[in-house]
Structures are given as structure tokens and as C-alpha cells.
Amino acid sequence: MQPERRKMVERQLRARGIEDERVLAAMAAVPRELFVPEALRKRAYEDAALPIGAQQTISQPYMVARICSELRLRGGERVLDVGTGSGYQAAVLAEMGAEVHSIERVPELAEHALAALAAAGYGGRVQVHVGDGTQGLPEEAPFAAIAVAAAAPGVPEALYDQLAEGGRLVLPIGPRHRQLLQAVVRSPEGPAAARAGVPCRFVPLVGAGGFQKG
Ligand code: SAH
DSSP: OOHHHHHIIIIIIGGGTOOOHHHHHHHHHSOGGGGSOGGGGGGTTSSSOEEEETTEEEOOHHHHHHHHHHTTOOSSOEEEEEOOTTSHHHHHHHHTTOEEEEEESSHHHHHHHHHHHHHTTOTTTEEEEESOGGGOOGGGOOEEEEEEOSBBSSOOHHHHHTEEEEEEEEEEESSTTOEEEEEEEOOTTSSEEEEOOOEEOOOBOBSTTSBSOO
């Protein structure tokens, strides 16, 4: 395996408490450098988010691992990935065996992500949609899991509604500059207590069920 990638998995993920072997194996397999702008490729395995254009970022590896772990996937599930960005998280989910629908509001990012996913060999396993992900993707619902890679002021109702029974929605919730990564489970009694998670800082989720401006 690419030595930098192996180091990322050991030092940034395993050493910091990521225990899901399926997540660790997927992140050891996906070539993150293909999802980073060419000029920043040398920095692809840094412990940081990196700019991808349109004032957006590819998430820090640790946050991708945290989100993917909190989804508790076993393989074969239908998953919605909100905020395609670079396409990296969608690739990790596909590598874990999920059937991935990913939605991005900025058309040029969606286009780049599609090209990167194809170059990395995930073209057939991820469908990229352009639109407001706060509204989910009703035509493809229900989803066993939904991952949101942008900060929301609260739980977008449409996303909860599109979860299958027992399904998990993982998203950063909070004000613009600091959030907590939360997991919400759909149950017959309504949303099961979202548990307070890791402090984080994501770009805003912009749309009808998110923030008004970017
Ligand atoms: N998962 C991405 C992280 C991208 S950052 C990766 O691995 O690279 C979050 C992304 O969410 C940005 O690209 C931003 O444009 C997008 N976004 C923000 N609000 C959105 C919305 N309402 N619907 C879909 N995408 C949105």
C-alpha cells in the first residue's frame, strides 16, 4: 500500500480511536490524492481539510472516518451522501460496499467529483446528483444511512423522513463555526436521542433545510 496512506490510517485514524475495520480498510484502499486538486496532491494525506474550489473543502480524513463509523454499515446498504464535494467520502462508502447516492449543490464540484470517482474506479458504484441535499432524494428513499458532510443548524426534516426504520443519520449540528457530530436513529417513537459527539467544524449546509447563505 502507498506508505503515506498507511501512515494516515495508523496515525490519524486507528491511534485516535477509529475501530471499525471496514472503515479502516476502505480508507486504506481509496486513493485520496485523486480527490484533491492537482496542485495540492502532495498534501493529500495531511491531517487536514484541503480546499477544492468554490470555497469548499475535502474533509479531514479523521472526520470522514468518524462519519463512516457512526453510520454502522455492514455492506450492501443504500446510503445517501449529502455534500459530495470532492467525492472522497462517497468513494469510501462505495469501497465499504454501499450503494451510494451522493448529492451536491454546486454543479462544477459535482462534475469534478464524477470525474474523480470514475478515475478511482468507483464510477459504477456512486450516483452523483445536483440539487439541494437538505431535501434529500425522495425518489431514491428510503436509505439505511445518511451522511451529511456540511454543518446544519438542526436535523433537516426531509432527511429524517427518508431514513429506513432503524436507519442512521450522521451530521454536524450547531452554529456556523463550531458543531458536534451527531448520530440520529429513526425509530417508531421518533428520533432516538441524538448523542453529543465529537466537536468539529464543517462548511455550512446551504439550502431550504440548512443555512440561508454559504
Ligand atoms: N464529503 C465531501 C466534503 C465536502 S464539503 C468530501 O469528501 O470532499 C461539503 C460539501 O457540501 C460542499 O461541496 C458544499 O458545496 C456541499 N453542500 C452545502 N450545502 C449543500 C446542500 N444543501 N446540498 C448539497 N450539497 C451541499
